[in-house]
Amino acid sequence: MxxxxxxxxxxxxxxxxxxxxxxxxxxxxxxxxxxxxxxxxxxxxxxxxxxxxxxxxxxxxxxxxxxxxxxxxxxxxxxxxxxxxxxLDARHENRASRVVSGWVHDSAFQTSDGEPAELPFDGPLSFSELVKRYSGDMTPRAVLEELVRVGVVATDGSGKLTLRQRAYVPAGDSEEMLQIFGKDVSDLIATIDHNLVGSGENSQPLFQRTLVYNNIPPDVIVRWRQYAAEQSQSMLEQLDRWLGPHDRDIASQGEGGARGEAVRTGVGIFYFEDPVQPEIHGDQK
The missing domain is CATH 1.10.10 (Arc Repressor Mutant, subunit A)
Known part of the structure; x- marks a missing residue:
């Protein structure tokens, strides 16, 4: 061989x-x-x-x-x-995603109990102001159309905008999905590489775990797929509530705050599902 x-x-x-x-x-x-x-x-x-x-x-x-x-x-x-x-600057993440993150974490766009508020399109503390604060030169109308298209934002009869999901995920095989593919796979391989070579005294392994079973009946998969998605989303939102407010773009809004070199960090969760290939024992005739 x-x-x-x-x-x-x-x-x-x-x-x-x-x-x-x-x-x-x-x-x-x-x-x-x-x-x-x-x-x-x-x-x-x-x-x-x-x-x-x-x-x-x-x-x-x-x-x-x-x-x-x-x-x-x-x-x-x-x-x-x-x-x-x-x-582009490596820290410049997807602009629609940044708008959603600002809506979730910036107290100026929250209700008294800390939830994302319903926003008018124009005016003080409006969706347009949110986009201006977190999306640079993108037009509010363009950002809104994209967020409505993927089901993240909904409008009511009064013209108020409601955040329906706490995360922006582009739909279809778009350029943005390919960018996410590149970042996600790159981050996973970098974590594995760190854990393979980072065995010194001062090197702490990075969290890397996978749950796998290989003999699940098909009638369970639909329920499992839904349950895994719900629990994964819940965990990511819980982690986001902890880490998001520490992001200096959100925490400081130009008011200074913590100093030092920026660090990019996060946790990724993905779901997989494949048919089990049968094992072949002996010669096939």
Whole structure:
């Protein structure tokens, strides 16, 4: 048997790449385009994550690490420099999501008991003011149309706007869903990598747990899917109530507050469901 078939990391990588290949093919991404992105990721990781005494690797040392030529490392480094120069701030999250978060946590847009208030579209402490505060230059009408489209916000006969869900999730195979895919998978792999290599005295493992059963009858799945969604949403909302008010964009609103370098943190929950593949014992005739 080939070494690649017995190496535990290779087997784990194949399990990751198999569903990714399905997604790439469905979206018309050929292998050559994927390979180009892999080369870029290798160069980015070599140059940014393997510095020696805060000195970045040279193109030559990055070439040795990645197995690419120095010419290819230089080409990818120049592409990355252009992407980083023209890219958005990493802290700039989805604007519709930020509006919902502000509605949930900013006391100016809450009722006396701390729940999201019904808002008029215009005027002081209105939806338009909320969008201006948390979504930059996006127009209130555009944000409202999107939130109504995905069922997060509802309107009544008086024109008041009600928050129906405490989280914004884009619908369909939109660009935003693909951005979420990239962030979610990246965060999960970063957590696993931390737990694999972060075994030193001063390194605390990050929480990483999965609940799995592989012999559940089909008639249970519909009820389980609903129950898992309800409980997961409830847990995320509970965590959000604790952490959200500490976000400096919400807590300070330009009034200063806690100082120091910002940290990005969170907890991700996902549901999975696959048919169990039968085990094959012995030769099949």
């Amino acid at each position: 080939k070494k690649s078939e017995t190496n535990p990391l290779h087997r784990a990588l194949y399990r990751i790449l198999r569903p990714m290949a399905r997604l790439l093919l469905r979206n018309g991404i050929p292998f050559a385009e994927f390979a180009e992105l892999v080369r870029r990721a290798y160069v980015d990781a070599a140059l940014e994550d393997f510095s020696n005494n805060r000195k970045k690797p040279t193109d030559s040392s990055a070439a040795v690490m990645t197995g690419l030529t120095r010419k290819e490392v230089k080409r990818q480094r120049e592409i990355l420099a252009g992407e980083h120069a023209g890219g």
